[in-house]
Amino acid sequence: xxxxxxxxxxxxxxxxxxxxxxxxxxxxxxxxxxxxxxxxxxxxxxxxxxxxxxxxxxxxxxxxxxxxxxxxxxxxxxxxxxxxxxxxxxxxxxxxxxxxxxxxxxxxxxxxxxxxxxxxxxxxxxxxxxxxxxxxxxxxxxxxxxxxxxxxxxxxxxxxxxxxxxxxxxxxxxxxxxxxxxxxxxxxxxxxxxxxxxxxxxxxxxxxxxxxxxxxxxxxxxxxxxxxxxxxxxxxxxxxxxxxxxxxxxxxxxxxxxxxxxxxxxxxxxxxxxxxxxxxxxxxxxxxxxxxxxxxxxxxxxxxxxxxxxxxxxxxxxxxxxxxxxxxxxxxxxxxxxxxxxxxxxxxx
Numbered sequence: 227x228x229x230x231x232x233x234x235x236x237x238x239x240x241x242x243x244x245x246x247x248x249x250x251x252x253x254x255x256x257x258x259x260x261x262x263x264x265x266x267x268x269x270x271x272x273x274x275x276x277x278x279x280x281x282x283x284x285x286x287x288x289x290x291x292x293x294x295x296x297x298x299x300x301x302x303x304x305x306x307x308x309x310x311x312x313x314x315x316x317x318x319x320x321x322x323x324x325x326x327x328x329x330x331x332x333x334x335x336x337x338x339x340x341x342x343x344x345x346x347x348x349x350x351x352x353x354x355x356x357x358x359x360x361x362x363x364x365x366x367x368x369x370x371x372x373x374x375x376x377x378x379x380x381x382x383x384x385x386x387x388x389x390x391x392x393x394x395x396x397x398x399x400x401x402x403x404x405x406x407x408x409x410x411x412x413x414x415x416x417x418x419x420x421x422x423x424x425x426x427x428x429x430x431x432x433x434x435x436x437x438x439x440x441x442x443x444x445x446x447x448x449x450x451x452x453x454x455x456x457x458x459x460x461x462x463x464x465x466x467x468x469x470x471x472x473x474x475x476x477x478x479x480x481x482x483x484x485x486x487x488x489x490x491x492x493x494x495x496x497x498x499x500x501x502x503x504x505x506x507x508x509x510x511x512x513x514x515x516x517x518x519x520x521x522x523x524x525x526x527x528x529x530x531x532x533x534x535x536x537x538x539x540x541x542x543x544x545x546x547x548x549x550x551x552x553x554x555x556x557x558x559x560x561x562x563x564x565x566x567x568x569x570x571x572x573x574x575x
Contacts (some may be wrong), residue, residue: 229264231248265292269358270383271326272302280373282366288329289383290358291394297350298388300335305379305400307372314339316346317531318361319407323358332361332447344381353385379400418450418573427549437487437521437552439497448536448543452573458545462526463566466494467551472560476551478525484514485523487552491555497523497548498533498565507538509545521550526567533569 269290276283286300294494304310316338320331334351341347353359359470363369365475372379379402384395405465423445450456466477479485497517500509511517512532514524524531547569 241248257446260400263564265394267383267385267394268356270396270398272304272381272398272400273384274369274371274400276406277371277401277403277555279371279375279402279404281406282370284362284364284366285369286323286325286360286362286366287332287383288326288360289385289394291353291355291385293394294355295385295387295393297353297385297393298384298390299339300332300348300350301382301384302346302348303382303384304346304369305372305381306344307374307379307402308344309370309372310344310346311365311369313341313369316341316348316363317365317368318348319364320361321383322360323362326358329357329358329360332359335361343462350385372402375402375404416451416573416575418452418456418571419448421447422569423447427547429549429551432551432553432557434490434553434555434557436489437493437550439520440547440549443546443548446521446545446547446569446571448540448545448571449527451539451572452575453506453539454574455538456540456543456571456573457535458533458569458571459530460496460526460533460567460569461528461530462568463528464564465525465527467563467565469558469563470573471561472558472564474558474560474563476553476557476563478527481525481527481529481537482514482531483525484516484522484524486519487550489552490554491552492554492557493521493550493552495523495525495550496522497550499546500534500544500546501546502536502540502543504541505536505539505543507536507540509534509536509540509542509543511545517548517550521552523550530570531569540558 267289271288273286274283335348338346339542378399380399382397385393427440466475470476476494479495498511498515511534515533517523
């Protein structure tokens with residue numbers, strides 16, 4: 227009888243040992259699995275494209291895995307107080323938007339599949355240890371910054387297997403601020419410069435056989451940032467070249483119209499040509515004063531008449547002013563024929 231009892235005890239012990247071994251064999255892989263996936267991400271960051279309180283924003287998530295495993299998703303925990311949209315709001319892309327150095331597109335990242343409390347789950351492809359992966363959430367409806375300004379707003383990034391089981395994890399920290407923008411302002415002052423190259427124009431001794439043109443034509447130079455352009459006007463003192471001693475005037479040729487002087491016929495006019503180094507505007511010479519041909523131009527009188535204009539800014543816009551004169555055989559002799567031109571300009575701001 228004693229032997230029977232002893233045998234039964236041995237059988238029991240054996241069965242208990244077998245059961246314990248079975249439980250251990252089942253638990254061991256789970257424990258091993260958990261122990262294998264205990265590393266920290268070697269780099270992690272969450273960039274919020276706006277940090278201003280109560281502001282909806284897009285952003286970027288980056289992580290560098292440390293553990294060899296097959297990733298199936300990544301969970302991002304956003305800081306407490308940050309308002310999250312639905313999973314469908316967390317659309318993503320892998321456009322490199324000034325990512326950290328070495329950042330590369332996160333493989334098979336896609337729109338979030340779940341949002342629970344502050345945790346957002348994104349599907350992921352398999353990651354390579356030591357590579358920094360990044361992706362962007364692209365919809366401002368996904369995240370809104372907390373309503374108060376504070377530092378060290380913390381969250382986590384965790385990669386997981388399909389089980390799911392954690393592989394690598396790391397925390398990150400950010401801040402919310404009252405304002406994340408700087409309003410920049412500046413003033414560009416109005417500018418206008420105007421200069422005549424000289425204040426005299428000696429036409430010399432005239433002859434009936436030719437039309438005399440300014441031997442050294444004077445120039446008027448305009449530079450301005452007036453967006454609507456500029457204008458130049460002129461008038462003369464005598465409506466012609468006047469001689470006090472001879473009581474004679476070589477009269478301006480039909481002021482307000484264009485003319486081309488002919489040798490032997492009394493005439494006096496002013497012709498304009500132009501050049502411009504730069505600017506947004508183009509120069510137009512007023513029709514009466516076009517002076518491209520020899521002796522061509524318009525007569526001036528004592529009223530201001532527009533010589534030229536521009537429709538935009540000017541950098542060194544130059545008007546060349548050629549005074550033309552012709553005499554006849556009956557023109558009174560005198561050495562004091564003279565006229566004074568007044569030339570002015572203005573910017574159209």
